[in-house]
Structure formats: structure tokens, C-alpha cells
Amino acid sequence: MRELINEVFARRFGNELLAALDDAASLNAAGPLAFTTDAFVVKPLFFPGGDIGKLAVCGTVNDLAVMGATPKWLSASFIIAEGLDEEVLTRVVMSMAAAADEAHVLVACGDTKVVAAGDADELFVTTSGIGVYEDGKPARAPLAAGDKVIINGPVGAHGLAVLVAREALKLEAPLVSDCAPLGSLCAAIKRAAPGVKFMRDATRGGLAAVLNEAVPPNLNIVIDEKEMPVDEAVAAAAEILGLDPLTIANEGKVVAVVPAAEASAAVDAMRAHPLGRRAAIIGEVVAGAGRVLMKTAAAGTRVVNMPVADQLPRIC
Amino acid sequence: MRHLSEYRDRRLVEKLASAISGIAPADRVVTLMEVCGTHTMAIARFGLKQLLPASVRLISGPGCPVCVTPKEYVDRAVALARRPDVVVATFGDMMRVPGSEGDLATARAEGADVHVVYSPLEAVEAAAAAPDKKIVFLAVGFETTAPATATALRVARSRGLNNFYLLVAHKLIPPALGALVEDGSAGLDGFLLPAHVSAVIGTAVYEFLPRRYNIPCVIAGFEPVDIMAGIYMLLRQIRAGAARVENEYARVVRAGGNVAAQRLLAEVYAVTDTAWRGLGPIPGSGLVLREEFAPWDAARALPVDVPATRPDAGCICGAVLTGTKSPADCPQFGVRCTPRAPLGPCMVSSEGTCAAAYVYAYE
Numbered sequence: 001m002r003e004l005i006n007e008v009f010a011r012r013f014g015n016e017l018l019a020a021l022d023d024a025a026s027l028n029a030a031g032p033l034a035f036t037t038d039a040f041v042v043k044p045l046f047f048p049g050g051d052i053g054k055l056a057v058c059g060t061v062n063d064l065a066v067m068g069a070t071p072k073w074l075s076a077s078f079i080i081a082e083g084l085d086e087e088v089l090t091r092v093v094m095s096m097a098a099a100a101d102e103a104h105v106l107v108a109c110g111d112t113k114v115v116a117a118g119d120a121d122e123l124f125v126t127t128s129g130i131g132v133y134e135d136g137k138p139a140r141a142p143l144a145a146g147d148k149v150i151i152n153g154p155v156g157a158h159g160l161a162v163l164v165a166r167e168a169l170k171l172e173a174p175l176v177s178d179c180a181p182l183g184s185l186c187a188a189i190k191r192a193a194p195g196v197k198f199m200r201d202a203t204r205g206g207l208a209a210v211l212n213e214a215v216p217p218n219l220n221i222v223i224d225e226k227e228m229p230v231d232e233a234v235a236a237a238a239e240i241l242g243l244d245p246l247t248i249a250n251e252g253k254v255v256a257v258v259p260a261a262e263a264s265a266a267v268d269a270m271r272a273h274p275l276g277r278r279a280a281i282i283g284e285v286v287a288g289a290g291r292v293l294m295k296t297a298a299a300g301t302r303v304v305n306m307p308v309a310d311q312l313p314r315i316c
Numbered sequence: 317m318r319h320l321s322e323y324r325d326r327r328l329v330e331k332l333a334s335a336i337s338g339i340a341p342a343d344r345v346v347t348l349m350e351v352c353g354t355h356t357m358a359i360a361r362f363g364l365k366q367l368l369p370a371s372v373r374l375i376s377g378p379g380c381p382v383c384v385t386p387k388e389y390v391d392r393a394v395a396l397a398r399r400p401d402v403v404v405a406t407f408g409d410m411m412r413v414p415g416s417e418g419d420l421a422t423a424r425a426e427g428a429d430v431h432v433v434y435s436p437l438e439a440v441e442a443a444a445a446a447p448d449k450k451i452v453f454l455a456v457g458f459e460t461t462a463p464a465t466a467t468a469l470r471v472a473r474s475r476g477l478n479n480f481y482l483l484v485a486h487k488l489i490p491p492a493l494g495a496l497v498e499d500g501s502a503g504l505d506g507f508l509l510p511a512h513v514s515a516v517i518g519t520a521v522y523e524f525l526p527r528r529y530n531i532p533c534v535i536a537g538f539e540p541v542d543i544m545a546g547i548y549m550l551l552r553q554i555r556a557g558a559a560r561v562e563n564e565y566a567r568v569v570r571a572g573g574n575v576a577a578q579r580l581l582a583e584v585y586a587v588t589d590t591a592w593r594g595l596g597p598i599p600g601s602g603l604v605l606r607e608e609f610a611p612w613d614a615a616r617a618l619p620v621d622v623p624a625t626r627p628d629a630g631c632i633c634g635a636v637l638t639g640t641k642s643p644a645d646c647p648q649f650g651v652r653c654t655p656r657a658p659l660g661p662c663m664v665s666s667e668g669t670c671a672a673a674y675v676y677a678y679e
Contacts (some may be wrong), residue, residue, distance in 0.1 A: 131328045167434070169434065189441050192437065226326070241434070242666055296361070296362045296363050296540075297325060297326060297362075297540075298324050298325075298326045298329045298363070298364065298540035298541075299329045299330050299333070299360040299363075299367060300328045300363020300364050300365070300366045300538075300540075301361075301363045301366065302361060302362070302363040302364050302677065303676055303677055305674075305675055305676075308654075308655040308656060308674075308675065
């Protein structure tokens with residue numbers, strides 16, 4: 001086990017916090033902190049556009065970033081099924097190291113447990129993360145009628161990419177996960193739109209879940225299906241599989257609600273960022289009763305409810 | 317025109333909506349029934365009912381194959397799944413249809429081997445990969461799906477796979493339409509006929525509806541433009557006092573249908589009388605495997621003890637399927653019956669009328 005830790009983890013994550021290999025990492029932060037955790041059980045471990053390691057880093061980094069915090073430190077704990085190829089583990093860890101570099105975070109501490117082969121499905125990863133509120137508080141404020149809803153790019157890719165990889169579905173469409181760290185994009189949104197009221201990454205449950213979580217009981221959110229970016233490959237695959245792109249998980253998409261006056265500055269700032277080239281205003285907040293509505297491409301309006309069942313298990 | 321874009325063109329849909337308002341009757345309400353579950357879902361998903369004038373009432377029919385399958389079938393599937401030597405392979409939306417003692421999803425959680433597949437050929441592959449197990453594919457669906465299961469069976473037979481079985485509950489649409497009109501309670505002025513069923517069976521099979529019952533019929537595709545055009549064509553017939561079978565979906569549906577698919581069906585299946593949830597027994601409305609395929613027929617080859625069927629408590633699915641009640645009329649809708657905890661199949665099937673209302677329109 002010591003070998004595993006030294007060889008694979010300490011070497012690949014390479015930072016002095018971890019290298020101390022003490023019982024805990026000692027951190028220094030002044031001011032209010034954001035703290036989050038997430039477990040990753042995605043199957044298969046590797047899929048187009050990512051893997052469990054990259055997911056584990058980006059997922060937790062993004063939860064901090066959308067709060068308006070600057071992600072700083074992660075912990076990473078691994079539950080490994082006995083017999084897992086060491087090469088697989090190394091690939092995962094290398095991927096995590098690369099993602100951590102890209103996200104400018106340090107993996108400060110970790111843990112490993114090996115369990116009997118049947119007791120865990122290859123590998124489970126849990127990451128916790130700490131971020132610093134540079135402005136002293138979360139980027140959250142009550143929504144108001146007139147606020148605009150913005151997304152940074154097309155939806156539906158991640159869940160489909162994992163599903164297709166897992167089920168080995170013979171779809172020709174190139175489906176690639178959008179897994180990416182959103183720290184610098186969220187920072188750009190905050191700079192361009194300091195009055196940003198809400199940001200959330202559209203993971204499990206997709207855009208539909210985020211909008212339903214965001215809408216307060218005295219307002220409605222109305223989005224326009226025509227403004228919602230969806231790649232043709234995703235739309236086609238979703239159509240064949242009977243899935244709604246609105247409800248499919250993403251791992252590199254942030255939904256932001258900003259005051260109307262700051263909306264175009266926010267979109268411009270996002271489009272200047274590699275992860276926001278196709279940012280678009282997709283809707284707005286209006287007076288209402290806690291509903292999310294969508295003006296469909298065909299003209300009629302329909303309700304967008306909180307997605308009901310777990311459409312796609314083990315996609316993150 | 318391209319499937320995902322032009323047939324969903326907003327301006328076209330709005331033009332059709334205007335045209336519909338222009339020829340809709342001023343003095344009475346006409347009731348049009350769309351029969352196919354995919355139509356039900358498409359109409360709900362695109363909010364098309366809002367574009368229709370008050371004098372045009374669009375109701376849903378029994379075109380959800382999972383919904384019209386009697387509970388006894390689910391019970392038999394669950395009993396088969398519980399056999400340790402059986403793997404049940406099924407389309408996803410059968411998983412949570414309530415049986416008398418739980419659904420397939422619960423059976424799986426309790427250790428039964430149940431797999432969701434996207435095609436019956438996957439079940440054939442599963443049989444090839446696991447010779448020590450009996451793979452039972454739940455063959456539910458109308459004329460659109462039946463040729464695929466027939467193909468899967470022929471593939472299994474040609475590969476010498478004796479551990480592949482079908483539990484057949486395929487049903488035929490035209491006899492159900494006749495039963496609905498005979499019943500009369502829905503007061504129908506026209507049928508929006510299913511798209512892909514018609515692609516298989518052609519258009520002539522529906523002629524008895526205008527001829528015997530004077531009911532206008534239009535076969536329509538599933539995109540918003542198709543549906544609105546289909547409704548317009550029905551109203552046009554109604555205004556002219558005409559009754560015939562028209563085909564809006566001519567880009568896919570040919571008058572003779574898909575002859576190869578029809579031959580496949582005739583080779584593998586025989587027509588039988590069968591019971592429909594909500595409509596009761598309808599003569600000549602079901603398919604059963606021909607005698608030579610008996611070794612692959614789960615109903616004949618794999619006996620199981622099936623519990624006595626318990627009726628769905630408070631579920632008015634039957635009335636919803638015949639168009640005599642709508643989901644809004646059901647006191648359980650959204651209260652004690654939700655997609656997470658359904659009382660009956662209409663709320664949990666991907667083509668269920670109640671599911672469509674709940675997911676897309678529930679306020």
C-alpha cells in the first residue's frame with residue numbers, strides 16, 4: 001500500500017502538500033471558504049472526452065466555481081476493487097493530475113482502500129474540495145423578473161457519451177463528454193456581471209433540473225427552445241434513444257442568471273473564453289408561480305418539470 | 317425537408333394553426349382521436365393543443381402498447397424473471413409497470429436478472445453469450461415492433477439458439493379502432509392514424525373506418541408540422557362532409573405498406589383474439605407465435621406460477637385509453653399516482669397519456 005501511494009499517487013499529483021504524507025494537509029486561507037464533496041461511480045471508467053478521474057476533479061472544482069469561490073484544494077479518496085489493473089489506476093490518476101493542473105487546484109490529501117473484487121465495481125472515487133470566496137461571499141442573490149438565463153454551450157453530450165460507451169450502442173454520431181473545469185469561466189462571468197445572482201453546473205438532471213432548482217415560488221423561468229444550443233449529433237442520438245436533451249447530464253456546462261443590464265457583457269465575456277464560445281441567453285425570469293416553461297421550437301409552450309426518474313444511472 | 321428542423325419549423329406550424337382556426341367548425345366541438353402513443357407524447361412535448369381552437373378537441377387513444385397490455389402479462393414476466401435460470405430482456409418502459417406483486421424493477425432489485433435492451437437482437441446476443449440461461453424477450457408493441465421481434469426469432473432459430481424465448485403480447489391497431497367506434501362512448505369525429513404502424517401495414521387496412529362508420533381518417537407523421545397538417549386535413553374532410561383515408565405521411569407510408577415486414581409477420585405469427593386493458597377482448601387483435609415456433613414461445617415452453625391478478629387500485633387507465641376520460645379527470649393524477657409511484661401503466665410508460673400530461677403539462 002505504501003508503494004501504491006508513493007508510486008502512483010504522490011508521484012503523479014506531485015505537490016508539497018501531498019508529499020509531506022502526514023495525517024492531514026495543513027492549509028492556509030484567510031476568509032470565508034466554500035466546501036463541497038462528491039462521489040464518482042461512473043461506468044465505464046473511460047469514455048470519449050473523459051474518465052472517472054477527470055470527472056472527479058472537474059465535478060468538485062465546478063461545484064466550488066459556481067458558488068463564486070476560487071477552487072484551491074481537493075482531497076481524493078479511492079475505493080479500489082482487488083485485482084484492478086495498476087495501469088488502469090495510473091491512467092486515472094494521471095488524468096486527475098492533468099485536470100487538477102488545468103483547474104489550478106492541488107490534491108492536498110487522499111486515501112485508498114482495497115476491497116474484495118465483488119464488493120466494489122472496479123473503482124469508486126470521492127473528492128472533496130475547498131474554495132476561497134475572494135469577494136467574501138457566495139455569488140448568490142434573489143432572482144427578480146427581468147433577469148436573464150445564460151448557458152455556456154450546447155447540452156446533452158456527457159450523459160449520452162457515457163451511455164453509448166457503456167451500452168456499446170452502435171451510433172455513428174460522435175458523442176464526446178464535455179467534462180471540463182469551469183473555474184476560470186465562472187470567474188470571467190463574475191467579473192463581467194458582478195451582479196450575477198445564481199450559477200449552477202447542469203449535471204444530473206441536466207438543464208431542466210437546474211432551472212427547477214433555481215426558480216423561486218413567486219417567479220417563472222421561461223426559456224426558448226430555439227435559443228438552447230444542442231449539437232446535431234446529440235439531438236439525433238437523444239431522439240433515437242427517446243431522451244430529452246434538457247434532462248441529460250453535462251459536466252462542463254454552467255447556467256447563470258444575471259441582471260438584464262449585465263447579460264450581454266456576461267455573454268461576451270463567456271464567448272471570449274474557450275469553454276464559452278457558444279454561450280447564449282436562453283431565457284428570462286418573469287412573474288409567476290415557480291414554474292419553468294419552454295417555448296418549443298414548434299411554437300407551443302410546455303412545462304419543463306424536474307426530471308422524474310433516474311433516466312441514466314451511473315453517468316457520474 | 318429535414319426531420320429535426322424543417323418539420324419543426326415554427327412559422328409553418330403557426331401557418332397551419334391559422335389554417336386550422338379558419339376551417340374549424342364554429343357551431344360545435346369536433347372530437348379527434350390520435351391513436352398512437354408517440355403522437356400523444358409529441359403533441360404534449362410541443363404544446364400543440366394550445367395552438368388549436370376551442371372547437372377542436374384532441375383526445376388520446378389506446379396507442380400505448382405497454383398501457384394496453386393486461387396486468388397478467390406483467391405478472392407472468394415478473395414470475396419468469398424470478399426463475400433463477402431465466403434472464404428477462406425488455407424495453408425500458410416495461411420496468412416499472414405495476415404488476416400484482418411488484419414490477420420488474422423491484423424484481424431486479426431483489427436479485428432477478430432483468431436487462432433493459434434497445435433492440436430484440438440484443439436479447440439474441442445475450443442468449444448466444446449465456447447458453448446456460450434462458451433469455452426471455454418481452455415482445456410488446458404493435459405492428460411497428462412485431463417485425464423486429466419476428467426477425468430476432470428467425471435469427472435465433474438460424475443460429476440454433478434454443479435458449480432464446482419470446483413472451484408475445486403484440487397487438488394490432490385496426491381491430492382496436494373498430495372496437496372504439498363500435499363502443500361509441502368517445503363520440504369520435506375523426507382519427508389521426510399512427511405513422512409507423514401504417515408504414516408497415518399500409519393505408520388500405522383502414523378503409524373500413526370511413527366506409528362502415530363514416531369516420532374521416534388521416535395518417536400523420538410525428539413531427540409538429542405533420543401533426544398540424546394531419547389535423548387540418550381531418551377538419552377539411554369534416555367540413556366537406558367527406559370520409560376517407562388520407563395519407564399526410566406519404567414520405568414514409570406507402571399505400572401497400574412494407575410488404576417484406578408483412579411477410580415476416582405472416583411467417584412467424586398467427587392472428588388471435590386477445591384482451592386489451594381498458595377495451596376488453598377484441599377479436600383478431602393480437603399475435604401469437606405459430607405452432608412451429610412453439611419451442612421459442614415462453615408462454616408455452618416456460619411454465620410458471622402466476623399470482624392471481626389484482627386490479628389496479630383507483631386506476632382509471634382503461635377509461636383514459638378509450639378516450640372517455642382524460643388524465644385531469646383522475647383524482648389520483650399527480651396525487652397518489654406519479655411517474656415515480658404509478659398506480660397503472662399510463663403514468664409510467666414512455667407513451668402513456670398520463671405520463672405525457674404529467675411530464676409536459678402538469679401545473
